[in-house]
Amino acid sequence: MKVLITGGGGFIGSHLSEELLARDCEVFILEPGGTKKIRHLIGHPKFRVVHDSVMDMGILDSLVAQVDLVYHLAAVVGVEHYVGDPYQVLNVNVNGTQNVLKAAFKYGRKVVFSSTSEVYGRNPNLPWKEDADRVLGSTRIDRWCYSTSKAVGEHFCFAYSKMGLPITITRYFNIFGPRLDKLDAGRIITIFMGQLLRNEPLTVIGDGRQTRCFTHVADAVKATANAGLQDDTNGEIFNIGTDVETSILDLAKMMIEISGSSSEIKFVKQEEVYGDSYEDIGRRVPDTTRMKKLLGVSELSPLEEGLRDTIEWFRNEPQ
Ligand code: UDP
Numbered sequence: 001m002k003v004l005i006t007g008g009g010g011f012i013g014s015h016l017s018e019e020l021l022a023r024d025c026e027v028f029i030l031e032p033g034g035t036k037k038i039r040h041l042i043g044h045p046k047f048r049v050v051h052d053s054v055m056d057m058g059i060l061d062s063l064v065a066q067v068d069l070v071y072h073l074a075a076v077v078g079v080e081h082y083v084g085d086p087y088q089v090l091n092v093n094v095n096g097t098q099n100v101l102k103a104a105f106k107y108g109r110k111v112v113f114s115s116t117s118e119v120y121g122r123n124p125n126l127p128w129k130e131d132a133d134r135v136l137g138s139t140r141i142d143r144w145c146y147s148t149s150k151a152v153g154e155h156f157c158f159a160y161s162k163m164g165l166p167i168t169i170t171r172y173f174n175i176f177g178p179r180l181d182k183l184d185a186g187r188i189i190t191i192f193m194g195q196l197l198r199n200e201p202l203t204v205i206g207d208g209r210q211t212r213c214f215t216h217v218a219d220a221v222k223a224t225a226n227a228g229l230q231d232d233t234n235g236e237i238f239n240i241g242t243d244v245e246t247s248i249l250d251l252a253k254m255m256i257e258i259s260g261s262s263s264e265i266k267f268v269k270q271e272e273v274y275g276d277s278y279e280d281i282g283r284r285v286p287d288t289t290r291m292k293k294l295l296g297v298s299e300l301s302p303l304e305e306g307l308r309d310t311i312e313w314f315r316n317e318p319q
Helices: 011-022 036-039 057-066 079-084 086-107 144-162 190-196 217-229 248-259 270-274 289-294 303-315
Strands: 002-006 025-032 047-050 070-073 110-116 165-170 202-205 236-242 266-268
Touching: 011 025, 011 036, 011 217, 025 057, 036 047, 047 303, 070 079, 070 086, 070 217, 079 086, 079 144, 079 303, 086 110, 086 144, 110 217, 144 165, 165 217, 190 202, 190 248, 202 248, 202 270, 217 236, 217 270, 236 248, 236 289, 248 266, 248 303, 266 270
Parallel strands: 002 025, 002 070, 025 047, 070 110, 110 165, 165 236, 202 266
Antiparallel strands: none
């Protein structure tokens, strides 16, 4: 089986590349950014990197023509982008996804579209089944541009599905692990990581009682690989994640304890970190029944174990 992973040089893409190579697939990746996260795979006889973007229809067309299956992971993600550069978020996530679907439709190739738990917004009725409502704020709040861009991508998937294209949608819940973003940037675990390594206080926003379901990337890529390789997933949406909820304050305590850092906890106001164009989500919990039943990923790694290997990795990785 030949597969294309758009954004294959990113965090989830690099782990998915490993997973698919281990399953004897031939893996092509399309990656406009650096290759730091996949440098250990370069030279593998079944791994090929193309340095380009999903915004280039020509290159996409020629790559999609050569493969059997497309995992579309390329996207602009990270709260700093939602509030700092909403144009790029919307442009790449909406138009790039259209390009991928257009090429896949031309050649009749299945697409696994990586979406997000952000599509549910702040729906208060937890846990969220895949057909739960989307509850979002005003378009004046830039934060919602990411959720909206991914929901547009999902709508495009279903529109193409109606025209006969096999598609599957995966919605990720706070995936973490080695190679996550880079220190001090992106998501909470890398922000805390940078602070821990410098023995600085961990900046907990608000009272820290907001929760997330932190999911180890090894579990996420098993589920993602299956979503593409199985036929019974066509036309489906899957929540990908654990349903074990952890508060941000508990996460901070756990990371201090595991790392042995002398960092303390500092409570900060949301506006100090993200300005006014941000609205936090209080709780985010998936219903994981469908993932467990259809994708066969039912034993998920405990958070503490995952944090240990992630902290270890960041300690040893020159940034
Ligand atoms: N957060 C925090 N301190 C920070 C950055 C983020 O307490 O320095 C909180 C943020 O308010 C949110 C949670 O951590 O409740 C997760 O944030 P992240 O940026 O990882 O992404 P999200 O899950 O909100 O998409």
